[in-house]
Amino acid sequence: RLLTNMKTWQLIIFGVTVHLIFFYSIFDIYFTTPLVHGMTPYVSNPNPPAKRLVLFVTDGLRADKFFEPLPNGKPTAPYLRSIIENRGVWGVSHTRVPTESRPGHVAIIAGFYEDVSAVAKGWKENPVEFDSVFNESSYTWSWGSPDILPMFAKGASGDHVFMDYYPSENEDFAAADSSKLDTWVFDKVKKFLMEAEKDQALMKKLSKDKVVFFLHLLGLDTNGHSHKPFSLEYLNNIATVDDGIQEVVGLLEEFYHHDNRTAYIVTADHGMTDWGSHGAGHPSETLTPLVAWGAGIRHPRGAEHNTQTYEDGFAEKWKLDKLQRSDVQQADMSPLMAALLGIPYPVNSVGALPLEILDIPLQDQTEAMFSNAQQILAQFKVKMELKKKTTLSQTFRPFLELTEDKQVLHVRKIKNLIKDGLFEDAIKESQQLMALAFRGLGYYQNYDRFLLGLSVTAGFVGWIFYILTLILRDHVGLSYKRTFFDELNSPFLLSKKFIQGLAVTVAVVIILLLLVQSLPWTYFMYCLVPVLLWKLVLESWPIYVTAAQRLWDSSRSPVIGTTLFCLLILEAVVAGFFYREIFSIGFVALGVWPLLAYRTRSRNQYVWLVTCLLLSMFPLLPVVGRQSNYNVVLLAGILAFIVGCVIDRRYLMNVKGAKIRCAQLTVLLAAIYNLWSVSSSIRRKEGLPVLNQILSWSILVTSSLFPLLSPTQVLPRLFSIVFAFFPVYLLLSLLQEGLFIICFCVVLFSWIQMEKEVHIAKEKNLLTADFSSSLSGERHLVAEDIRRSVFYIFFILVAFYSTGNIASINSFEPAAVYCFLTVFSPFVMGGLLMLKNILPLVLVACSFQTVQILTHIPTRALFLIVMIMSDIMALNFFFLVRDYGSWLEIGTSISHYVIVMCMNIFLMVLFGVSHLLTSVQIRLSKS
Incomplete structure (x- = not known):
């Protein structure tokens, strides 16, 4: 037994330790923080055009839904449309993956793209300190979500960043209309300005230069998740935001007596897919709007002034093709805001100042761009010095395009150009220096x-x-x-x-x-x-x-052929990570395998063939872009209930097994009713009833206990495990996942039965030497055991990928957890979605444990074979990790490696969990 074998436990501990080291290496290789400290701040603009800046971040606003006219030809945001046409600048802000709220806001306000490890360590709190526009301002007042505002207040030096946010309970995805989150912000700003007129101390602060107002508007994101971006609620929320911005701008202009020293920027941290999710790299998630006007920002110009060639056709679709378009990278907005206010660039910013948005004298543009280049160069110098200190001088390889001598030459050349009044040449030289510094930062970031x-x-x-x-x-x-x-x-x-x-x-x-x-x-x-x-x-x-x-000596040994065939299958499985259709081909091949490999025929083989062919359809279905359909989920629940009712009583072995089945079927009925009740309530926009929420959590807790109460015989325990997990999985499903699990469980049961038949049939014809027992009393491995291990790996991965992929895992879909909670809680929601992904894996592990028992394979041996196969795949993905191409491609390649490594570590845990679920029994009484 695995849990009683001391050597095996030592091996598991050693293996977990080694794989944790390999797993953590990915953070030192690819996820190291880009932040360095000790740089000298550079003032962006000695003659700032604006005394104050107002930043509106419309969380979850897609560029197309904002810019494109409504079917009746009218704009979705009339006020901002008039700004674009008459007073300001428009364009698209391009975000990076992951398209989530935290990294998006960090890019906008601090000017750098937060590494994945920092995003994972904290949502509201800062795992690392970083500089930001708010920190460099004289005062910042912010209103909005409790998930966003605190991260910038905590990192700020001094006591000059003020925030006012609503309770987290207000972020309810089941609310009829979440635009109230935005009206709350607008109302708070109006109240703030009214109070300021009576408060002399506050008025004095507001009258200073370098003041920032930050309005975080979460309504669109919440409505997009709940009702989708093409819904009436989402479009109406855009109009609400437009009205609110118009009112706030009017109040601020009156408050400051129309001094024309206020700059306004409207943008979004990320977009949203048609199906109401974000987190991956679909254009609907990475393209967000940018509208800017006011002090220091140019007025509209004709399209002939475009400095870039835009072939995406967006301007034409949005009826803006006659106006100049100014696209930016999301991090570019941080230096833009700094230049408008004349504050130092945030020292960690990697944004490039978008000059074509500004309306300031050419000399000021030159000085601002030169400061931007020096600020990027300062980061490069610190990184270079840090790498010098941690490298032997004899082996240090400097970035040859920007050595210390070349840095001095570049800076001296720019200063001379400015001194001679050759401002345009100085700007070009500053941009060239900045480009070299960016490449150098990447070089030292990846030095080791x-x-x-x-x-x-x-x-x-x-x-x-x-x-x-x-x-x-x-x-x-x-x-x-x-x-x-x-x-x-x-x-x-x-x-x-x-x-x-x-x-x-x-x-x-x-x-x-x-x-x-x-x-x-x-x-x-x-x-x-x-x-x-x-x-x-x-x-x-x-x-x-x-x-x-x-x-x-054994030229006819099947081991070599089986091993090579299994390696080929493993490589095909690796390709399945990129092309899910390969899993469909794999299911078809599995279906015909027993018909080709064995002469005898049984009813189980045909059941296996039919269900494998059914399962082959699931990888072909879209995993993102789907609309939830609770009727399909309810159908899966009813089918599972029917299957549970018609199970032959003899499979349950005894009266206790039958009683456990009745109890589990009752829980399944409760889950079906609960899902129907919650979906009906959500459809009526009445939210999640408290009783339904309590019932969902009760089903989650009680279901996990049933396997430990059921008999330890193979079939009763397996049936109990399946019907323990299915109600929970049902409550977390949105479409065809429930049907997939039903077919998948049938395939697993057929696999168990066929392996038993194969083992019994071959045992009659095999020589004693092939199955001779070792000193420990266990038989030796044969070629069939390698095949069984490959089946296990294949089932593990199709359980993970048949209803999803990297994009669907990264995409945030709160509708899947509506039976448990609707108020935004990223870690609870993430935990539930992770549980949904893990449950099928546990079913596979328990089935594999059963195959091992029925075919008398040493558990430790199977464990070792599977570990080798997993490591071969992990090594594949380690070589496939890339740091070039689109951010989606980079993130996907890293995610594949992380998933396989997690599977490798989790595999060791699964063996223990499957042993617990299949072997341990809680006895409530002597009977």
Whole structure:
């Protein structure tokens, strides 16, 4: 047994530790924070055109829904449309993945793209300190969501960033209309200005220069999630925002007596897909509107002034093709706001000042751009110095395009051009310097990538061979004990003492080199783990000699062919991560496998064929862009209830099993009713009733206990596990997921039955030597066991990907958790969605545990085979990780590696969970 085998437990602990190290390496290689500290701030503009700036962030507003006219030809936002046509600038702000609220606001206000590890560490709180426009302002007043405002107040130095936000309970996705979140902000601003007229101290602060007002408007995001961006609620919310902005602008102009020193910017942190989600890289998520007007911002100009060529046709669709369009990267808005106010650029900003938006003298433009370039160059210098300190001087490789001498030459040239009045040439030279600094930042950001990648690769290969050594030694019968004479006759380079001495020498050299360079402690792990693993492998080299001799002597051995075939299948599975249709082909191949591989026919084989063909359709269905259909989910629940009712009583083994089935079917009925009740309430826009919410959480808790109460016999326990998980899965489903799980469970049960039939049939015809027991009383591995492990890997991945992919996992879809909560809570919602992804994996693990019991395979052996296969896939994805191309491609490649590594670590946990669910029983009474 896995849980009672001490050696296996030691191996699991060792394996989890090694894989956690490999997993964490991805953060040092690809997710390192871009932030550095110690830079000198550079004032953006010595002659700022604006005394104050008003930033409106319309959370979740798509560019097309904002710019395109309504079917009747009227604009969705009449006031802002008039601004675009008569007073200001318009364009598209291009966001980066992940398109979520936190990284979007950080890019707008702080000017840098937050790394994924920081996003994962905190939503409201700041895992790292960073500079921002708010921090550099004299005073900032902000109103809006409790999830956004605190992150900028906490990071600010001094006490000059003020915030006022509504309770988090107001963010209810089941509300009839969430535009009230925006009207709350507008009402608060109006009340604030009224109070300021009576408060002399506040009036004095408001009269200062470099003041920022930040209005975070969450209504569109919440309405988009709840009612979708093409809904009447979403479009009406745009009109509400437009009216509110018009009123606030009017009040501010009156408050400041129309001094024409106020700049206004309207934008969005991210967009939203047609199906009401965001987080991935669809254009509807990455294209957001930008409207700017007021002090320091140019007036509308004709399209002939466009400095870029736009071939997307958006301007024509939006009836704005006659006006100049000014697109920006999202991080560019931070230096834009800084230049308008004359404050220092945020020191961590990587935005480039969009000059074509400004209406300031050419000399001021030149000074602002030169300061922007110096601010980026300052980050480059700090990164270069930090890398110098942690690298041996003899091995340091500087960024040759921007060495210290070239930095001085560039800066001197720009200053001379400004001195000679050649402002346009100075601007071009500043932009060139900035481009070089950006490339240099990327160079030093990825400086250690080759070393770390080489170490992790060596570790992966070493671990695979180490596990292969254990399999050959313990489960194939190839143990080889060297004698004293073997030590004398073997070459010195292959002796155990030499291998140990070499490993110690290499480890000492690595430690000294890393210590001298003062590199992080994690680097020691990445470099020393491969040394340990390869020491263990090389010490067992005689086992590989014996294995090679056995394979050479047994030319008809099916092991080689099966292994090569399984490697081919694994590579196809890797391709399935990118092309889900491959999983459909895999299901078809699985369906016909028993008909081609075995002569005997059984009813179970035809059930297997039909359900595999049904499952082959699911990977072909869209995983994003779907509309929720609770009728399909309810149909799946009713079908599952019918299946549960017609289960033959003899499969339940005893009266207790029958009672457990009745209880679970009752819970399933409760889940079906609860889903119908909640969906009806949401459709009527009445929100989530409290009783339904309590019932949902009760089903979640009670369902998990049933397997531990049921009999431990194979079939009763498996039925109990399935009907324990299905009600919870049903409550988290939106469309065809429930039908998929029903077909998937049938396939798993058919797989179990067929493996039992195959084992029994072959056992009658196999030679005793092939199934001879080892010293521990367990049989050795055969070629069929490799195939079973491949089936397990395939089922694990199709359970994860048949109803989803990277885009669907990244996309935030709150409708899936409406039965449990509707008020925004990112970590609770994320936990529930993760549970939904994990439940099918647990079903596969329990089925695999059953196959192992029925076919008498040593659990440890299967565990080792599956681990090797998972690591082969992980190594594939490690090489496929890319740091070029679109941000969606970069994020997807990293996500694939992280998913496989998590699966590898989770695999070890699954073996323990499946053992618990299939073997442990809680006895409530003696009966």
